[in-house]
Amino acid sequence: MxxxxxxxxxxxxxxxxxxxxxxxxxxxxxxxxxxxxxxxxxxxxxxxxxxxxxxxxxxxxxxxxxxxxxxxxxxxxxxxxxxxxxxxxxxxxxxxxxxxxxxxxxxxxxxxxxxxxxxxxxxxxxxxxxxxxxxxxxxxxxxxxxxxxxxxxxxxxxxxxxxxxxxxxxxxxxxxxxxxxxxxxxxxxxxxxxxxxxxxxxxxxxxxxxxxxxxxxxxxxxxxxxxxxxxxxxxxxxxxxxxxxxxxxxxxxxxxxxxxxxxxxxxNGDARGFRFYAEFKGITCNMGDTISANGEKVMLRALVPKECDIKLIHNGKPAHESKGMNAAWDIKEPGIYRVECWQAGRGWIFSNHIRIK
Structure with missing residues (x-):
C-alpha cells in the first residue's frame, strides 16, 4: 500500500x-x-x-x-x-x-x-x-x-x-x-x-x-x-x-x-506508517473492507508509529484498550470495528471501519 x-x-x-x-x-x-x-x-x-x-x-x-x-x-x-x-x-x-x-x-x-x-x-x-x-x-x-x-x-x-x-x-x-x-x-x-x-x-x-x-x-x-x-x-x-x-x-x-x-x-505526532487491518484465512483486509467470517475468528491488528493508548471501538463502543506501538485482537463477534490512538488524553489517530459479518 x-x-x-x-x-x-x-x-x-x-x-x-x-x-x-x-x-x-x-x-x-x-x-x-x-x-x-x-x-x-x-x-x-x-x-x-x-x-x-x-x-x-x-x-x-x-x-x-x-x-x-x-x-x-x-x-x-x-x-x-x-x-x-x-x-x-x-x-x-x-x-x-x-x-x-x-x-x-x-x-x-x-x-x-x-x-x-x-x-x-x-x-x-x-x-x-x-x-x-x-x-x-x-x-x-x-x-x-x-x-x-x-x-x-x-x-x-x-x-x-x-x-x-x-x-x-x-x-x-x-x-x-x-x-x-x-x-x-x-x-x-x-x-x-x-x-x-x-x-x-x-x-x-x-x-x-x-x-x-x-x-x-x-x-x-x-x-x-x-x-x-x-x-x-x-x-x-x-x-x-x-x-x-x-x-x-x-x-x-x-x-x-x-x-x-x-x-x-x-x-500529537507524525502518523505516517499507521495501519489497521484484518487477517482472515491468509487474506489481509484493510480499512473500508468487509469480511464474511460467519462466526470464525478474525485477527485485527493495529500498528502505530510511536507508543500511545490504542483503543478498539466495536459498534461505536470501547471494546479493548492497551498501550504500545501495536495491538492485536482475536474477533468473532460481527459488527464494525475501528481504532483510536490517544496521546496523554489527546486524540491522535482515528481509523476507518472494518466490517465483519
Missing amino acids: YEYAGAVHIHSVYSDGTGKIEDIAKAAHDSDLDFILMTDHNTLKPIADGYEKWLNNVMVIIGYEVNDMANKNHYLTFGINEVIGSYQELPNGELGCKLSANEYVKQIKDKGGIGFLAHPDEERSHLPEHPPYPWIEETDDFTGIEVWNHMSEWIEGMDEGNKLDRFLHPLKSIIAPNPKTLKRWDDAAMNRHVTGIGGVDAHALKQNVLGFFEVEIFAYKVLFKSIRTHVLIDEPIVKNSNDSFCKDKTKILDALRKGKCFIANYY
Whole structure:
C-alpha cells in the first residue's frame, strides 16, 4: 500500500479565504503534504482557471462546499465538474443552493461525485457573529462525514475565559473529534459503509489589530500542522506529472470513497506508517473492507508509529484498550470495528471501519 497525507476542506480567495491557491500549495509543500482538497463555497471556478494540477510539488484537487438557503447542511463535494443546482444570494452576502440538502446530495451521488457532511454537529450560541452550520436534514446518499474539523472544534469550545489562549495556541486547543459526530458516524456505518475524514476548514482570516495593521489568524501553514487525512492506495501516484493527474486524482478520491484512509492530528505526532487491518484465512483486509467470517475468528491488528493508548471501538463502543506501538485482537463477534490512538488524553489517530459479518 502507498500512503499519502493530505489536508481537506480549504478555502481560498475564490470564496471566503484569503490565500491564492498557488500560495496555499506552497504552504502545503512546506508542511510535507502530498495533496490538498480545495473546497471554496459553491464554485468550481478554480478548475476553469487551471488550478487543478500539481503546484509546488503538491497535488491540488478542486472540489466545493455547497450549502442550502438557510446556510446549513454544508457538504464537501468532489469528483464532479459542475456545481449542482441554482443559487441565490443570502442576507449575509453568501450564496445558498435553492435545492434542498437531500436533493443536492442525491444529485451529486447520481452524477458520480462523492461528498462529506461538513462540521455536522455544530451547536454554538455564544457567538452570534459566528453562527453554527450544522447538518439537520435526513439523507442516506452521502459518502461520508467530516468527523474531525479543526476550526469547528476551535470555535465551538471558545469562551470569554479561554479566547486569548485559543488565539495564541490554535493547535494546542484541538483535543478530539466531537463525541456527537463520532456517534453519528458509527450509527450511520452500522447500516452501510460511511467514510470518516478530517478537515482543517482553513481560511487564513485576517484580523485588524488596534486599527493599525492586519494579522493573519491561523495561517494555512499553521493549520496544515493539525488535522490531516491519509489515504492508502494500491499503486503510487506519479509526482508532478500532470499527464497522469486525472488518473491519480481518481486514486485519491476512490480511497476516500471506499474508506481506505485515516485521520490524524499532527500536533500529537507524525502518523505516517499507521495501519489497521484484518487477517482472515491468509487474506489481509484493510480499512473500508468487509469480511464474511460467519462466526470464525478474525485477527485485527493495529500498528502505530510511536507508543500511545490504542483503543478498539466495536459498534461505536470501547471494546479493548492497551498501550504500545501495536495491538492485536482475536474477533468473532460481527459488527464494525475501528481504532483510536490517544496521546496523554489527546486524540491522535482515528481509523476507518472494518466490517465483519
